Amino acid sequence: MTSVSLTARARAHQWQRAGIVSRLVADVIDIVFVLVAGVVLLALVAGVRALFSHGFHFLTIPQPGRGIAAGALLVVYLWVGWGLNGRTVGKMTMGLRAVQADGSDLSPTRALARALLYLLFPIGFLWVVVSHRNASVQDLLLRTAVVHDWGTRHIEV
């Protein structure tokens, strides 16, 4: 593989709807990032508590509070990422961007709704595999899309 073919393929895919593999890799990166962030947050809280107690005890949250907290953290993370510029850490890494179907930026409301839908009905993501336009169920419901965007919006395809 040469750098010329790399560039040609990348240019051809700019602002095209991304397939299941690219989106799945980005989502896995996001989930790992959120898990790490959750552990760091718990450690921080335990550290602050240790300042006012006699020892360091890692914070443990019993179910169902743990699941609710994890879900809330994921929703907030996705909402902030998509609402600000359509990118989470995973999408940034994979050169993807969540946009509206016409290519405009997601509104904060639509970004929050998309995050909640992914949390409540994650299996809807798999519709990308069979969709003629690489759309998930959430994309179909909210008229959104995920496109390749390596930061070259004005690139000529």
Place this chain on the structure above:
Amino acid sequence: MAAPGDPGPPLSAEAARLVTDAVGGAVVRMVEALGWMSSSGAPQPDSKAPSVTPLRRLPRTGLDAGVEAGKQAARAPATAASRVLDVLAGEVIPAVIRRLDLNAIIDRVDIQRVIDRVDVQEVVRKVDLDDVVRRVDIDVIIDRVDVNAVLGRVDVNELVGRVDVGPVAQEALDAVDVGAIVRESTTSLGAEAAEAARVQAMRADDGLNRIIDTVLRRGEPRDTALDSRTAR
């Protein structure tokens, strides 16, 4: 003059000769003076005519012989002094030098005072250093220097121990923006890795889509472009 190996006549005999020669010369000078006085007392009308004085009446050859002897005696002191000097240089001075303890004399010399009297700056001013340097063949000097021997004498550890590494390292770090280099290299590596992963995912997307579309018996490729149409 006496030869270096010839001891020559004894010093006392030379001194006696010197005295007799001097006395003889003085007598002859007195005789000449008397003759001049007697001849100038009565001027003659004919100066060419030989004057007749009592002394001139002496046998002429005897008088001439006496005058000549006096003249030789007058030259005698210079000859005798020369001989004395020969004796001094040939025997006396070497003997004196043999008996002298030169080391003791040198020990008594205050070299520092001598040096203090020398105006070194004046000496240096007079030296044409450019000319001296021009005459020096540097290559020859360098060829003679055994650099390995010089380096073998150097205690490198001692040398390094004297160096205050802290300020040197700080200066080097100030000159080199290490942070920028690390950022640049890390960013470059990260960008290359991410780019490779993105392209691999694109390839996987395309391959998987083809397989699925084939299974679903779709006759046309996927429409992945963004437009205003409602997504299906």
